[in-house]
Amino acid sequence: MGMARALGELPVSFDGRGVLVLCYHSVRTRAHFAAQMAEVAARGYTALSLGQFTDWLRRGKPVSTPAVLLTFDGGYRDQLEHAVPVLGSLALPATFFPVTCYLDDESAGVPAIRRADLVALVGAGHAVGCHTHTHPSLTALPAEAVEREVVASKQRLEDLLGEPVSAFAYPYGDADARVAGIVERAGFEVAFTVDLGGVRPGDDPYRLKRLPVLGQPGRVQLGAYLSGAPFLSGGLLLYWKVRERGLSREGGP
Numbered sequence: 001m002g003m004a005r006a007l008g009e010l011p012v013s014f015d016g017r018g019v020l021v022l023c024y025h026s027v028r029t030r031a032h033f034a035a036q037m038a039e040v041a042a043r044g045y046t047a048l049s050l051g052q053f054t055d056w057l058r059r060g061k062p063v064s065t066p067a068v069l070l071t072f073d074g075g076y077r078d079q080l081e082h083a084v085p086v087l088g089s090l091a092l093p094a095t096f097f098p099v100t101c102y103l104d105d106e107s108a109g110v111p112a113i114r115r116a117d118l119v120a121l122v123g124a125g126h127a128v129g130c131h132t133h134t135h136p137s138l139t140a141l142p143a144e145a146v147e148r149e150v151v152a153s154k155q156r157l158e159d160l161l162g163e164p165v166s167a168f169a170y171p172y173g174d175a176d177a178r179v180a181g182i183v184e185r186a187g188f189e190v191a192f193t194v195d196l197g198g199v200r201p202g203d204d205p206y207r208l209k210r211l212p213v214l215g216q217p218g219r220v221q222l223g224a225y226l227s228g229a230p231f232l233s234g235g236l237l238l239y240w241k242v243r244e245r246g247l248s249r250e251g252g253p
Contacts, residue, residue: 005173006238009196014209015228017198019053020045021069023169023210028247030082035219037086040068043226049093050127050167054189057205070094071192071210073131073169075102075113088124096121097131097169100153103160115160122161129167130154130188137172138179146179150186166190180206196237198228215243 014020022040027033040047046067048056053069055061070087072079075098087094102112113121118128132138132149133156141149150168157165166189170179173194183191183206190205197209211225211233217240225236 005195006234006241009237010234011230012196012234013228013230014196014198014211014233017200017228018065019048019056019063019067019069019199020226020228021053021071021192021199021208021210023192023194023212024070024072024079024083025074025212025214026076026248027072027078027082028216030086032216032218033083034086036213036217036222037090037092039219039223040226041090043223045226047092047094049125050095050129054166057199057201057203057208058189060201071097071129071169073097074135075099075131077111077113080113080117084121084124084126087126093125093127095127095129095167097129097167098157099131099135100133100156101135103156118157118160122163127167128157128161128165129169130157130165131169132171135171137174138170139174139176143178143182146182147186150183154186154188168192170194175207180204196234212237212240215240215247 044066046064048063048067048069052063056063070092072083072094098113098118103115122128130153133153136149138146138149154165168183168188168191170191170193175193190208192208192210194212195209196211199208221236225233
């Protein structure tokens with residue numbers, strides 16, 4: 001599915017889009033992530049908080065452009081080890097989308113973000129969004145199962161954090177009109193796919209595109225990717241997906 005999506009996105013262009021939403025999963029080394037953030041800064045991007053992004057998209061509040069929203073899916077523990085220290089040193093806000101079934105400390109065999117980690121992230125100025133309870137492909141589930149995955153996960157996060165959770169990220173980026181409608185009715189303000197592209201005012205807030213960052217790219221590659229040039233950005237994403245599979249099999253940095 002991911003490879004087919006990447007092939008279809010080869011001609012995509014997002015040059016000149018107001019906000020680019022970067023989507024990270026595993027962050028294997030601090031040095032690579034720091035170099036990527038240096039490239040983002042060198043290109044003049046402002047990093048938005050989730051609140052600023054939502055106010056811009058839903059309520060028309062102005063932001064300084066070009067801008068990025070930094071998002072992290074899956075609740076991988078290496079996000080805490082490698083990305084969060086860099087974000088803190090640069091005062092960059094980010095949004096984290098954990099899978100709630102992995103939050104309990106007794107799930108010791110899973111290298112995931114835990115409850116206390118989420119509380120600490122919010123305390124440090126980051127936002128937390130919902131990524132379902134068990135990370136299924138929602139489009140393959142009946143409506144009642146989708147509602148359980150979406151609503152139960154949202155409630156669990158809100159009970160833990162004591163504040164509303166307003167953003168949703170579809171597992172695997174899989175969404176259709178039925179699933180998006182359930183997410184909207186659950187009370188989310190924005191929801192993200194992993195379809196390649198930028199975001200501009202007027203885009204469907206429940207089918208927002210992002211820029212997946214995979215395969216541990218270096219600074220120069222990330223800069224080329226951010227250009228949004230047709231076939232260049234899509235071609236890099238296709239290459240990164242192949243590389244990500246290799247890195248995942250190796251289990252190494």
